[in-house]
Structure formats: structure tokens, C-alpha cells
Amino acid sequence: MVYNVNLLTRTQLQIQPNNYLKKVRQGTEVPRREDMDKKPDSRSEVVLQGNEACARAAVYAGCRFFAGYPITPSTEIIELLSSEMQKAGGAFIQMEDEIGSACAIIGARWGGSRAMTATSGPGYTLMQEAIGFAAVTETPIVIVNVQRGGPSTGQPTLSSQQDIYQARYGSHGDYGIIVLSPSSVQEMYDFTIKAFDLAEQFRTPVILLADEVVGHMREKITVHTGDRNIKRPKQRFAVSPSVDFFNGANSLVEGQLHDDMGRRIGHLPNKSGEFIEKINRKISDNVGMIADITTYCMEDADAAIVAYGSVARPALNAVKRARGIKDDRILPKFRVVRDLVKRGVKETMKTDYSHLKVGLIKINTVWPFPEDLLRQAAENVHTVIVPEMNVGKYCREVERVLWDKNVVPMPKCGGNIHTPKEILEKILEEEGVDE
Amino acid sequence: MNKLYEKYIKTESLPTLFCPGCGNGIIQYAAIGAFEKLDSSGEIPSSDIACVSGIGCSSWIPCYFKLDVMHTMHGRALAFAEGLKLSRPEKKIVVFTGDGDCLAIGGNHLLHAAARNIDLTVVMVNNYIYGMTGGQKSPTTPKEAVTKTSPFGCIDEPIDGCRLVTSLGASYVARWTTAHPAQLEKAIAEGISHRGFSFIEVLSQCPVQAGKSVYGEKDPSKIMEGYKKNTYLFRGGEAKPDKDGRIPIGLLHRDDEAEEYLDKVEKKLKSQGLR
Amino acid sequence: MAEITIDKACCKGCNICLSVCPKKIFVKSKKRNNYGTSMPDVKEPEKCVICRMCERLCPDGAINVEGERAK
Structure with missing residues (x-):
């Protein structure tokens, strides 16, 4: 990510959300769609499939954009979200391929919506370039990989854990990443919410590495009914401050290595080294906060x-x-x-x-x-x-x-x-x- | 420095990295001219415009703008732009892309974005070559042209991007050249204010990498003169090269009745009682 | 009368302005721009009709024309 401080300083950035709430209370600003008609948060018990739980959790976690492409065994997520996302006031699109899906959610995140996509096996391999782009631009996105047997088309209907290294080292270049692995439907639900929060906090792509067994299993779980009070996470020192589009900051989201001001540094070895260190250390220095x-x-x-x-x-x-x-x-x-x-x-x-x-x-x-x-x-x-x-x-x-x-x-x-x-x-x- | 540049260009990053005589600078000026036109008339304030680009020389055009800009992956600019548009439907997105970026690696995204008729403005800079990597054959390179990867003359049939998107349902299709900067500025402004998929192809020059082998000329102003000679103003009928091999330029297709993608989504949701 | 300035820091010496000016105001000179190539000189600016083609066609935004077009 990159921002331009011509118009906004670091302090102003932190004041921004409070100003918004104040303005909404005073009635001088129209509240955003997601802040209207909030229902009180409560809990209930339901029997859900892992993929369904993931989709429901995404809506609860504040995800308002989903782009996807059907692939066994993660198809239930895109099927459910094709209606649920729209009901929640968000946007849904079935893209032409997984590459497009991963790119669209990065675009949507810079538009200001929390965004997610879900895929499996070959689709996840296609998304690797976009994951690298999200890592270098520090875009918080969530990608669900319901693992199936590989390599290649492999075993579409059977489970595996073969993507464990691809989830960490899949895209070219060095970057830090967070990967969560659920083992039950309840965890599929909870970890999806956690994935969104971690992504926003560390401004990094977060992978939910489920597998076919968890994705297709049905269990009784506790879910949230009602709307979540989403707080903007405090940004850590190692994470670059950033401004979503259309806030007057003239951001330049740049796939080349860049400094905090958005200037190209790809040709400067020392500065590039610092940048690579930064996007790796924001994860590795904070393992204590992430590891579970x-x-x-x-x-x-x-x-x-x-x-x-x-x-x-x-x-x-x-x-x-x-x-x-x-x-x-x-x-x-x-x-x-x-x-x-x-x-x-x-x-x-x-x-x-x-x-x-x-x-x-x-x-x-x-x-x-x-x-x-x-x-x-x-x-x-x-x-x-x-x-x-x-x-x-x-x-x-x-x-x-x-x-x-x-x-x-x-x-x-x-x-x-x-x-x-x-x-x-x-x-x-x-x-x-x-x- | 030009006064319009001072308003719309991040002057601290000048000079641009384009080679001397590159058409990208002319397109850059036409684009900021269009932004200024829309901004000063009050139609679309420039703060409501964001730019997305892919990889290639032409994708560097928006990187100098004082706007929110996304410089993304090779060929995927349209996918990023669709996501951005869907999350902020009230804003206008302009995509800058090149012939290789748009028609080769990003061909699939172009097909689907055009078929959806989603409200994006695509400026495709066609210089008939892969310039950034040093002059290799692109999907629009004319037959028999000698490039670094077609040393015995190009054999592939060139792709006509304008006819492709017209057939798929794009609702505003125009083609201009760098020798027609005023018309190009007008087309970009029209494309941005048009609700639907606007595709503007700009025939541009790469005097350094293509030069003699593709255009038969090395001097940028002579290539631009050549564009004036080898094009004719399209006035209806089929947008094909005429019997002298001249390429049609101008507004090739416009359909204001075609329904835009986001409007279609809204309509569907309303019919289901979801809005 | 038009006031034409050429920015030394922006000009790359492509010479497009030389051929597009209908009044042929720009001429080659021995001056060097920051890019290291020869930059054009303005000769007889009083001939300028403020068509602004040089502004539009300069790929580097180096030319600025001040003045109102005569009606």
C-alpha cells in the first residue's frame, strides 16, 4: 500500500473515523450502508456445513464484497454468498476465473469494502500472483482454500493437506502471510471472523486453509445473529498507514517495490531490502500476537x-x-x-x-x-x-x-x-x- | 511546465519515464484534459475518478496523476477495476491498458467486462508492439512486420479490439490516434460520462522499439503524419479497413439504450425486494 | 501576443512540436535540455495563433502557451 501525505497526515488519518461517527451523530453526514439498521448481537445454535458456516461468518465479520468462481469442494461458499452478500447490502460477482476473483477483491478492498474469495486446489494456484500483489501493496483480503487432493485436477471430491507450503510460499518473492487452519465447523466460523480481523490489523492477505472434510462436514455450532460492531483496528507500527480510495489522499497502489510515499524504489537495492524486511517483519515480529x-x-x-x-x-x-x-x-x-x-x-x-x-x-x-x-x-x-x-x-x-x-x-x-x-x-x- | 500538468500531475515524479516522442505522453495530456473538462463543467468532479492500470508502458500513464491510482498486475487491470467499481458504484473508474495487456494476457477479462457492459472507461493504447520488454510481437502487430520475436515477418492475424468489444456488447466504442489529440480528449470525456462499458482505442507510436520495422518510420512526428494518412473518419456501416487498407477512426459504436451491469443488478435486487 | 515557454526539465527533444506547429514557430537550437538532447527554440512568437496543438502534442507537458485566442 501506498499513500500520499499531500492531503492527509498520520494524525489526521487516526482522527478520520471518529470524525465520521461524530458527523453521523450530528446528522451532517449520511451513515454508510453497513452502519444503518444494526440488529443487536446475540447467539444461537444451528446445524451448519463447514462451507456454509464460513459464508455466514464472512457476512457477520463485515465482508461486503465477494468475487468467486465455482470449484469443488468450496462451491457452497459462493452459492450461499451469491444471495447473502446482496441481502447484507454488499456486492457479489461471479468472475470469469480465479485470477479475476482474487484481483476483484483487492480492487474492492481499496474501494473500502472488506472482501473475500473462496477456492480450492487449482484455483488457489491461479490466485498466487494476486496474493503476492496483495502482500506487496499491504491489502487486507481473506482467501478461503478448501483443500482437495492434488497435484493438478487431482481428487476434486477428496480431502488433503497438500497446500500447506503453497499457502506460505506460493507466490514468488519473499513476503509474510497469516494462515489459519480450522478443524471443525465451529472453528471454520470463528476463524473466518478472526481472519478478517487479522487481515485488517496487519494489512496482509490471510488464508483460511480448510480442507474438504471440514468444508463438507455438518455440525451443531453457535453462531452470531444480529450485526457486529466492527471497530477499526489500531494499526501497528510496522504496518504502513493507508487510506482507502476516494478519500482525497491520492493514493498510488503500486505493485513495484515502493517507499511509504509511493515512490518507486525497485531500482535501489538498499531501500528495496528495507521494504522486503518490513513486509516480512510485520508478521514475524508479531508472532506472539498472531500464533494460536x-x-x-x-x-x-x-x-x-x-x-x-x-x-x-x-x-x-x-x-x-x-x-x-x-x-x-x-x-x-x-x-x-x-x-x-x-x-x-x-x-x-x-x-x-x-x-x-x-x-x-x-x-x-x-x-x-x-x-x-x-x-x-x-x-x-x-x-x-x-x-x-x-x-x-x-x-x-x-x-x-x-x-x-x-x-x-x-x-x-x-x-x-x-x-x-x-x-x-x-x-x-x-x-x-x-x- | 504546462499549467494543466501542474494541476493534475504529480510534478515531483517528472520527467516521465517514457522515451522521447512516445505517444503515451500525448494520451496522458488528453486524459487530464478530459478530467479538466468534466471537472470544470461540474459534471464529474475529478475527486470521483480513480484510475487502474496493468503492466506495460501505457500502464504507467495514470501513475503520475494526482488521483487515486492502482498500478496492478499484467493483464488484470479490468478485474481490479470491476471490484473497485462494484464496491463504489457511484464513482467513475478509468482503465489504462496496452494492446498486449488488454488483448493478450487480459483477453478473458476484456471479453467478460465488455459482455457485462459494466460502467468502466477503458483507454487501450495500441502501439502494435511490446515496448517495455524491448520490441516483441503483440496481438495487434500487422502481418509481415519484423519484430524481435517474429524475425521472418509476423504470421498471426492481428486482433481488432474495437470490433471484438462491439460484438460482445460494449456500449461506447471509439478509435482515435495520437495525431488527433482534441478528438481523443473529447472521446475520453464522453466515455467517462457514458454509463456503460466505454472502450477507446488509441493508435499510438513507439518510435524506439517499433520504429521502421512496424510503421516504416522512425521519427515520431512522421509516424503521426502516417496515422493521419492511413485512417479515414468512420461514418456508419461496418468498422473495417477500407479498400486502400485505411483504418476507420472516430466513434465506431454507441448504444445509450444498452443496460449497464450495476443497473441490471439493482433492478434484479429490487424485483426480489432486497433494495 | 502569446507567451510560449518550454520547460528544460521536462523536454526530451522529440521534435514533435517542430512539425505540428502550423506557423512553424519552433526551430532547432543548440540548447540542451536536462535529458541531454537538443531542445527547440521559439522564433517569432508573434506569429502564434494559439491553436495549442503544441501543448496537446508535447508528450512531456513541456510547452505552455499563455494568451487568449483571437476571435
Whole structure:
């Protein structure tokens, strides 16, 4: 992003929103469409599909522009938002391709609307150039990637976690990015809201890295009904202040490297280096504010399962089985799925895993990598199992941080999710080696 | 320095990075002339105009304007502009793009933006060459022209952007050259105030990269004279080159009855009781 | 009478103004602009009819013509 201080100074920028509210109260300025007819915020419980939850959360989070292109398995998001976005007073457009969708949301964000797009696999690959553009212009956008099996057309209807590195390093050049990975429908809802807030706060593209299992699963979740009171986030020191279009600031949104005044610095190595450092460090220096993990039974654990996304669910089940915690809430509500899980449970019960002191570390913000949190959580374990639905990618990051532990990758490709039994057996195998 | 420049151009970033004799500067002056015309008549204040451009020499034109400007990715200017327009429907967006940017890499976005008849003004600068990368063949390069990537003469049939968007439903289509600056200024102003997809092709010159091999002339003023000779004023019928091979210029197509995309959306939402 | 100025900092010496002026007011000179090429000189400004073609066709906004067009 770039701004021109000819007309607005930094202090004026911060005063601007307050002035607006004052003017609205005094009746001298017409309130924006989104500020009118606000309903009080309350909560209710509903059964929703992951993709539907994401779409609903986007509207609640203040998203008022959606551009998309249908692709399995994320199509439900564009289907639902084609009507919901318009009902909320926003704009919706089905673009000609995913490249166009990603570009349109950047354009809309500079017009002043919070904007999102949703895609999967090949579509996400097409969006990479626009993600780089959003990173270099510091545009806050949200991109949902409901992962499917790859490479190429791959497995349109099956799940995977193969895009974990593409989400971080997909576009050319060096940039910082935030990636959230939900493992349940509730998290799909909550993380979508969080994604919008993080994007605005750090002025960066935020990727919601879901997968087909979470996207198509139906669960009972708590949703917000009513309208959210959206506050403008306080901009951090590392983030450039910026002004949306048509505010008289004469902004120049420039894809070339530029300084804070919008001047081209692409030909100046020193200044360019500073710029690259800035857009990387605004994320890496604030990992403490962004990083989020959830631990389960880690207090006395000897072995830990590090998981993210849908794989965290069988991992949690495995921990509960080993610990003898009978908590039926973790079982999916639908009959066919429950039968499958029950079969798995029966098999599990044949062997005794109760001596295994297993805990779970669920990574919620996969990028930036929560190094310190992981290090703290896994301080006392000696074995770390990393189940993931790819050839073992994220495991390398875990290995880098937990270099003194026995980190065991547990890759699974082909579209099937790990079963709790598989995870427990892997732990048994590794623990056996240790003793 | 010119007084209009002082009003509309970020003078601290001058001189422009265009080569001597480049047509982009002439188009730049015509564009700010059009903004001034609309601003002084009170029709559209220049604070209500934003510019979007892609990648290429011509996409540098708006970067010097004292307006909100987005200098985006190669070929994607129209997609960015559509997003910006949809989020701020009451504002006017002008897109500056080149022949390669608009017809080659951004061809798909052009097709769909024209078919939607969305209220954008597209100024396509056609210099028949990829100038920024050093003179390679573009989608409009004439047949048999020798460029760096067509060393034995160009074989591809050139694409006529104006006829393409007319067939798709663009509601204002005009073609002028850098030798007709006053008419071009008028066309840009008309295009901005027209509600619908306005497409203005400007035949421009790249004396440095195309020069003799494409226009047969290296001197910019002689290329512009050539444009005057090799064009005829279009007065109805089919906007095709005539029997002498002269290209039609002027207002090629205008349809004020055609429904604009945002109007169509509003109408649909009203019919559903959503507005 | 028209007052014609040529900005040394903006001119790039493309010589378009030389050929477009209907009264041929601009002539080649030995003066150099900041770009390093030779810039035009104004000869006989009293001949100017203020058609402003040089303003419009100067790709660098270097020429400014002050004065009202005679009616």
C-alpha cells in the first residue's frame, strides 16, 4: 500500500473515523450502508456445513464484497454468498476465473469494502500472483482454500493437506502471510471472523486453509445473529498507514517495490531490502500476537501428536481413547459416519493403549509457525507424531523447532483421513522403540 | 511546465519515464484534459475518478496523476477495476491498458467486462508492439512486420479490439490516434460520462522499439503524419479497413439504450425486494 | 501576443512540436535540455495563433502557451 501525505497526515488519518461517527451523530453526514439498521448481537445454535458456516461468518465479520468462481469442494461458499452478500447490502460477482476473483477483491478492498474469495486446489494456484500483489501493496483480503487432493485436477471430491507450503510460499518473492487452519465447523466460523480481523490489523492477505472434510462436514455450532460492531483496528507500527480510495489522499497502489510515499524504489537495492524486511517483519515480529495453539492432556504427556486441520479430529479421538475419556460429543452426529467411527473404536479397543501418556497439540495458526508456543507445549515429551494428509511437509517445520525430540512424520496421501487406531499404533511403535 | 500538468500531475515524479516522442505522453495530456473538462463543467468532479492500470508502458500513464491510482498486475487491470467499481458504484473508474495487456494476457477479462457492459472507461493504447520488454510481437502487430520475436515477418492475424468489444456488447466504442489529440480528449470525456462499458482505442507510436520495422518510420512526428494518412473518419456501416487498407477512426459504436451491469443488478435486487 | 515557454526539465527533444506547429514557430537550437538532447527554440512568437496543438502534442507537458485566442 501506498499513500500520499499531500492531503492527509498520520494524525489526521487516526482522527478520520471518529470524525465520521461524530458527523453521523450530528446528522451532517449520511451513515454508510453497513452502519444503518444494526440488529443487536446475540447467539444461537444451528446445524451448519463447514462451507456454509464460513459464508455466514464472512457476512457477520463485515465482508461486503465477494468475487468467486465455482470449484469443488468450496462451491457452497459462493452459492450461499451469491444471495447473502446482496441481502447484507454488499456486492457479489461471479468472475470469469480465479485470477479475476482474487484481483476483484483487492480492487474492492481499496474501494473500502472488506472482501473475500473462496477456492480450492487449482484455483488457489491461479490466485498466487494476486496474493503476492496483495502482500506487496499491504491489502487486507481473506482467501478461503478448501483443500482437495492434488497435484493438478487431482481428487476434486477428496480431502488433503497438500497446500500447506503453497499457502506460505506460493507466490514468488519473499513476503509474510497469516494462515489459519480450522478443524471443525465451529472453528471454520470463528476463524473466518478472526481472519478478517487479522487481515485488517496487519494489512496482509490471510488464508483460511480448510480442507474438504471440514468444508463438507455438518455440525451443531453457535453462531452470531444480529450485526457486529466492527471497530477499526489500531494499526501497528510496522504496518504502513493507508487510506482507502476516494478519500482525497491520492493514493498510488503500486505493485513495484515502493517507499511509504509511493515512490518507486525497485531500482535501489538498499531501500528495496528495507521494504522486503518490513513486509516480512510485520508478521514475524508479531508472532506472539498472531500464533494460536490448543493443547489437550499435555500436562503429563510423554508423547505428543502435533496436528492441524481435520487430522486434529482423529488425533483428539486417539488421545481420548488412550486416556479413557468417554466423551461422546466428539463423535459426528450423522449415522453413516458414526458407524464408521464406531468400527474404528471397536478395533481400537482390542489393544490396550491405556498405558500411553499421549497429548495433543493442535496448531490453529499454521503460518507464521508458532515456534515458541510449540516449544513450550512440547517441553517434556520425547516423542512427537505429526500426522498429516500429505507426504510429510509440516513435519519438517516441527522437526526444525523440536530438534531434540523424536519427531515422527505420519504422512497419508490418497484422500483418506487417519484413523485414531492408526495414530495410536504409530505411537505404540515409537514408544516401544524408546523403551 | 504546462499549467494543466501542474494541476493534475504529480510534478515531483517528472520527467516521465517514457522515451522521447512516445505517444503515451500525448494520451496522458488528453486524459487530464478530459478530467479538466468534466471537472470544470461540474459534471464529474475529478475527486470521483480513480484510475487502474496493468503492466506495460501505457500502464504507467495514470501513475503520475494526482488521483487515486492502482498500478496492478499484467493483464488484470479490468478485474481490479470491476471490484473497485462494484464496491463504489457511484464513482467513475478509468482503465489504462496496452494492446498486449488488454488483448493478450487480459483477453478473458476484456471479453467478460465488455459482455457485462459494466460502467468502466477503458483507454487501450495500441502501439502494435511490446515496448517495455524491448520490441516483441503483440496481438495487434500487422502481418509481415519484423519484430524481435517474429524475425521472418509476423504470421498471426492481428486482433481488432474495437470490433471484438462491439460484438460482445460494449456500449461506447471509439478509435482515435495520437495525431488527433482534441478528438481523443473529447472521446475520453464522453466515455467517462457514458454509463456503460466505454472502450477507446488509441493508435499510438513507439518510435524506439517499433520504429521502421512496424510503421516504416522512425521519427515520431512522421509516424503521426502516417496515422493521419492511413485512417479515414468512420461514418456508419461496418468498422473495417477500407479498400486502400485505411483504418476507420472516430466513434465506431454507441448504444445509450444498452443496460449497464450495476443497473441490471439493482433492478434484479429490487424485483426480489432486497433494495 | 502569446507567451510560449518550454520547460528544460521536462523536454526530451522529440521534435514533435517542430512539425505540428502550423506557423512553424519552433526551430532547432543548440540548447540542451536536462535529458541531454537538443531542445527547440521559439522564433517569432508573434506569429502564434494559439491553436495549442503544441501543448496537446508535447508528450512531456513541456510547452505552455499563455494568451487568449483571437476571435
